[in-house]
Amino acid sequence: MATSTLGPTARILRLLDLLQSRPTWSGTELAERLGVTTRSVRRDVERLRGLGYPVRAEHGAGGGYQLGMGRRLPPLLLDDEEAVAVAVCLRLAAGGTVEGLGEAAVRTLAKLDQVLPARLRSQVEAIHRSTVTLDSLTPSVDATVLLTVARAVRDTERISFSYSAPRGRSERRAEPYRMVATGRRWYLLAYDLEREDWRTFRLDRMTVVRSGGWRFRPREAPDAAEYVRRAITRSGYEHVARVRIAAPRSDVEQVVPASVGILTAAGRQHTILEAGGHDLRWIALHLGALPWDFEVLEPPELVDVVRELGARLARATP
Template sequence: MAAPTLGPTARILRLLDLLQSRPTWSGTELAERLGVTTRSVRRDVERLRELGYPVRAEHGAGGGYQLGTGRRLPPLLLDDDEAVAVAVCLRLAAGGTVVGLGEAAVRTLAKLDQVLPARLRSQVEAIHRSTVTLDGPTPSVDGTTLLTIARAIRGNERITFSYNAPRGPSERRVEPYRLVATGRRWYLLAFDLDRDDWRTFRLDRMEEVESRGWRFRPREAPDAAEYVRRAISQAPYDHVARVRIAAPKDAVERVVPASVGTVAADGPRHAILEAGGSDLRWMALHLGALPWDIEVLDPPELLDVMRGMAARLTRAASAAAGPEG
């Protein structure tokens, strides 16, 4: 039975599908499957190579066309089951189950979700809802919320949502700029239209996120990672401490999470830590637990608390040692 006649683009995609389905094809076999001549097969193979697919051709007995490993990643051709599997895995990675892949997973998932047929999207959603991940107390983030925001950022579209802040719920209209993952918590850096300023939002506190197609012209924005880091480590607190630490910046960053404070180099052997807190006593306790010598630069009240704590600890140590004799 002759193969149906395909247009050039459809034939290229069909050729790619065949090459992915088994290790080796002869030119004659491909010609029969595609309904063309072996000369057309050679021409189509060259078009695949131009697109970045490393198609090898080996002559002689046992030879044929093979899809090899290339230097860059060309477009992938996925069947329904493969697309669903990739989308499910990306959703799990976006939720933080794969360390270091959260942001990349969201970007990739946004691209895939844009072209995923509705029938496959429903399968992905069903699998995702029936999957339980053993997580800690970290708040979960809805996958649909992530995708809606990611697509809005990509298309420069405003979003609206309800935000459950500690001081009470509110309705927000923003221009989304960047998604930032820190640990296993997601934040959005956006320009708040009603407050006429940049703001950060925790995704697990966002509900009813919608993008209605209102486009905006991107404005000059702060560095997303640095802005979010400062916002979550300083802005919510009553006190902000500045401490000079006798250790290199990279060593301090390995001990102090980005969600706790910001670290800046102060020469090759010292670093400046800025961190916020609502209780000076707890701040003194945590800073005193760092494995290096520290110098408190600000605020002065933190020094007073540390002196009082040091005196109490000294008395407790002396009482535990007992009278000398």
């Protein structure tokens, strides 16, 4: 066992972080992570309890230390009103109203929600239900769905949910692996138990998400970000366009987000863009807005649409 280089305060904070990272830890596992004896772990657990953190100890097979729901909010230097304000702000940020904070907000909210007393949680729910945001471009994600999925990913628990897709609504059972945020939209990479394959799900299309406590052994999974990126730029679209852009990939990726299309370098001065869409006219319009020349590779129908759009724009100029 390695000797701990952490002081008592730093060690307690590290212990708290470990307890929040997964449902159950054995005393031996915690001792190894902290570089101390199991007796020191027991003492540090008692210190956390004295500070108000509800750490439970289960004996026997499958037991260990667990961080449970608390009767009072642990000393985060927040009073009740401040805790409610933080939770509400995190929910808004998780929903995409604060650019760039979505993923961090969900992780933080999952930790705060774990110890937030029921009386404060109901206040947060009431405020969140009575708040709307002006965002007509991106469907909102219910904060409860975000939290339920985030906890299931963390705890490796199966989930069931209703899913609305263009082909209709269906009931799904899955093993959640990772959540991926792209722009202001959230996706879940999960193993679909009915289809026995990996699938991506948009969280704004998921409702009645349930986690019944059924744990699963993680499978060998694809790279979540890459899988979702390819799925959302190719799958489910009537048309997939391929164009050659007269600019290096390093320049193009500054303008074209990863959620829009797949970029592949074609030499030093050109880039291949693959992007899907339901309407060729919209694809042509977005391509025309790029600051570089481009050549349509496929589909052939897109060539005619681009020509038509070019002619219309030319007629609009006196």
